[in-house]
Amino acid sequence: MTTAPVDVDTARRDYAALVERGLSLDITRGKPSPRQLDLSADLLTLPNGQYKAEDGTDTRNYGGLKGLPELRRIFAGALQVPVEQLFAAGNSSLELMHDTIAQAMLSTLPGAARRWADEPRIAMLCPVPGYDRHFALAERFGIELIPVPMTETGPDMDVVERLVAEDAAVKGIWCVPKYSNPTGVTFGAEVAGRLAAMPAAAPDFRIIWDNAYAVHHLTEDEPELADILALCAEAGNPDRAFVFGSTSKITFAGAGVGFFGASEANLAWWQSVLSKRTIGPDKVNQLRHALFLKDADGVRALMRQHAELIAPKFAAVERILAEELSDLATWTKPTGGYFVSLTVPEGTANEVVRLAKEAGVALTPAGATHPHGDDPADAVIRIAPTFPELAEVEEAVRALAVCVRLAVAQRA
Ligand code: PMP
Incomplete structure (x- = not known):
C-alpha cells in the first residue's frame, strides 16, 4: 500500500x-446490540407452559442426545447438514469446537492411527486474519498454529495443499466459510472443492467448518456456499469435515443453541464420547427456539x-x-x-x-x-x-x- x-x-x-x-x-x-436482542424478546416467555416436543418428548426430562428434531430441521438447510447428521446441543458452538478438539486428543478419531494426545506433534492451519478464539483454543491444547494467508475467496489453497500433503502433523484447518471473521470473505466453490479433495498426509485431517454466520446477510446479494459435507463425501473423504453453527447472533448470544454436523462415522464417535459427558442437552431451550423461529423462513x-x-x-x-x-x-x-x-x-x-x-x-x-x-x-x-x-x-x-x-x- x-x-x-x-x-x-x-x-x-x-x-x-x-x-x-x-x-x-x-x-x-x-456482540449483538440490545435492539437486536429485543427482536427475540418472545423467547423470554416461551415455551409458555408447553413442554412437549412434537414427537411427545417431555423436554423437562433427561435424554435426547441429538437434540430436538424440530429445531434440527429448521437449521439443517442453513448449515447444509442433513437433519439426521445434525446435533442440536448446548448454548455455544465454541464450546462444541473445544470439546471436539479435546475429544480428538483423548479418543481416537475415525481414520486416526492414535489419539492426538499420543502424537509427537500436532499442528492446525490458521487462515489469517482469522478468529482469535479459534487460535486461543488450539493453543490451549499445545497445538502448533501455522498461519496461512486469506485471499478474496478463502485460504490460499496452494499453501494449504502443500502443507497438508507434506506434514502428517497438520491435523486440521480453521475455517469460517461464510462472511469470515474478520474479513467477511465467503469461501468460493473452488476453495471448498480443493479443501474436500486435497491429499492429506494425516489420515485424520479435519476441516473445522465454523459456519457461524451462515444466515447473517447484510444485503440481498447472498453468496452461495458450497456443501462441504457433500463435497468431502464425493471426494472420498467423507469424514473430513466437522460443521459448527449456533443461534448466538440469531437469537440470544450465550443463551442460544449450538449445532454440530458431520458424517455418520464421526457422529457415532461423537455420540459415544458425548454420552460420557452429558445425559442430554437443554431441550427446553431448544423447544422455545423451535416455537419462536418456527421454520427456515422464520x-x-x-x-x-x-x-x-x-x-x-x-x-x-x-x-x-x-x-x-x-x-x-x-x-x-x-x-x-x-x-x-x-x-x-x-x-x-x-x-x-x-x-x-x-x-x-x-x-x-x-x-x-x-x-x-x-x-x-x-x-x-x-x-x-x-x-x-x-x-x-x-x-x-x-x-x-x-x-x-x-x-x-x-x-x-
Ligand atoms: N465462531 C465464530 C467465527 C465467531 O465469530 C463466534 C462469535 N464471535 C463464535 C464462533 C462463537 O459462537 P458461540 O456463541 O456459538 O460459541
Whole structure:
C-alpha cells in the first residue's frame, strides 16, 4: 500500500482535540446490540407452559442426545447438514469446537492411527486474519498454529495443499466459510472443492467448518456456499469435515443453541464420547427456539430484521473510512457477518490501538487476528460495529481515523 504523507502537527492537534473530548466507546467484540436482542424478546416467555416436543418428548426430562428434531430441521438447510447428521446441543458452538478438539486428543478419531494426545506433534492451519478464539483454543491444547494467508475467496489453497500433503502433523484447518471473521470473505466453490479433495498426509485431517454466520446477510446479494459435507463425501473423504453453527447472533448470544454436523462415522464417535459427558442437552431451550423461529423462513425473516438494524452501522464504517483514510488504509466491505477488517500501514496497528485506548476508544488488540496475537506486519485492526448505537459507531470510527493519521505521522 502506498501511503500519503501526513502532516505531524495537524495529526497531533487533531489527536489532542480527540483526547480532550473524553470519549468512552467500545468497538471490540462482535456482540449483538440490545435492539437486536429485543427482536427475540418472545423467547423470554416461551415455551409458555408447553413442554412437549412434537414427537411427545417431555423436554423437562433427561435424554435426547441429538437434540430436538424440530429445531434440527429448521437449521439443517442453513448449515447444509442433513437433519439426521445434525446435533442440536448446548448454548455455544465454541464450546462444541473445544470439546471436539479435546475429544480428538483423548479418543481416537475415525481414520486416526492414535489419539492426538499420543502424537509427537500436532499442528492446525490458521487462515489469517482469522478468529482469535479459534487460535486461543488450539493453543490451549499445545497445538502448533501455522498461519496461512486469506485471499478474496478463502485460504490460499496452494499453501494449504502443500502443507497438508507434506506434514502428517497438520491435523486440521480453521475455517469460517461464510462472511469470515474478520474479513467477511465467503469461501468460493473452488476453495471448498480443493479443501474436500486435497491429499492429506494425516489420515485424520479435519476441516473445522465454523459456519457461524451462515444466515447473517447484510444485503440481498447472498453468496452461495458450497456443501462441504457433500463435497468431502464425493471426494472420498467423507469424514473430513466437522460443521459448527449456533443461534448466538440469531437469537440470544450465550443463551442460544449450538449445532454440530458431520458424517455418520464421526457422529457415532461423537455420540459415544458425548454420552460420557452429558445425559442430554437443554431441550427446553431448544423447544422455545423451535416455537419462536418456527421454520427456515422464520429464521430468514428474523435475520432481515437484524440486517435492518446493523447494515446502517456497516455503511457508516465504510463511509467514514472512505472519507478519512482512503489515502492511508484499506478495508473490507463485507456483505454479511459481524466485522470489518482494516489494514493500516505496516508497523502502526499496535500504536493505533494504543492511541485509541488513550482517547477512550476500545479496539480489539492489534494482532488478535493472528496466531499468538502476533501479526508480523502489525497492520490488521478488526472493527466490530454491531453493538454500539449508530452515532457511537460513527464517533468511534472518526476517532480511529485520527489515531491512524497520528500513528502514521509519528512513524514517518
Ligand atoms: N465462531 C465464530 C467465527 C465467531 O465469530 C463466534 C462469535 N464471535 C463464535 C464462533 C462463537 O459462537 P458461540 O456463541 O456459538 O460459541
